[in-house]
Amino acid sequence: MVKITEDNKGFYDAVYSVVMLIPKGKVTTYGHVAELVHRPANSRQVGSALKHSHLLISQLAAMDGDSVSYSYQGLPWQRVVGSGGKISPRSDSHGELEQVTRLRQEGVEVSEARVVSLDRYGWFPDEVSW
DNA sequence: CAAATGACAGGTA
DNA sequence: GTACCTGCCATTT
Numbered sequence: 001m002v003k004i005t006e007d008n009k010g011f012y013d014a015v016y017s018v019v020m021l022i023p024k025g026k027v028t029t030y031g032h033v034a035e036l037v038h039r040p041a042n043s044r045q046v047g048s049a050l051k052h053s054h055l056l057i058s059q060l061a062a063m064d065g066d067s068v069s070y071s072y073q074g075l076p077w078q079r080v081v082g083s084g085g086k087i088s089p090r091s092d093s094h095g096e097l098e099q100v101t102r103l104r105q106e107g108v109e110v111s112e113a114r115v116v117s118l119d120r121y122g123w124f125p126d127e128v129s130w
Numbered sequence: 131c132a133a134a135t136g137a138c139a140g141g142t143a
Numbered sequence: 144g145t146a147c148c149t150g151c152c153a154t155t156t
Contacts, residue, residue, distance in 0.1 A: 002154070011153095030138055041151055047137035048153075080137080088137040095137070 002052045004059040011039060012056055015049045016070045022079040025107045027115050029083050047088065050077045078102040085115035
């Protein structure tokens with residue numbers, strides 16, 4: 001299982017911080033998040049960070065305590081999707097279904113395992129398109 | 131050290 | 144539009 005180390009700590013911290021900034025009703029991609037944390041080739045690791053967010057965030061909190069400004073409960077992981085808006089398949093489909101449910105609940109239209117509305121502009125640094 | 135594994139992405143057929 | 148295929152890279156086996 002993944003684990004926080006001195007080497008990867010900054011990466012995970014940055015990923016969770018960026019994901020926290022995505023507004024309700026908007027979505028972005030794993031690749032976009034990777035770019036925003038200046039590790040454009042690590043989109044797969046972004047997926048890993050979200051998959052294990054419960055475990056990893058608790059580890060970060062244990063290490064850094066108060067400086068950690070996010071929590072597993074408050075992390076809007078559902079707002080990160082694959083390129084083209086695809087809902088990434090999991091080994092256990094429960095996660096995918098949960099993601100679709102959460103997105104629809106906040107007004108994001110999802111059809112055929114894919115986000116339809118590409119309302120993703122104006123939420124972070126500059127206008128970013130996918 | 132080599133091989134396999136992934137909540138990925140981009141290009142090609 | 145869909146289906147593969149290849150590149151990618153941290154982790155695990």
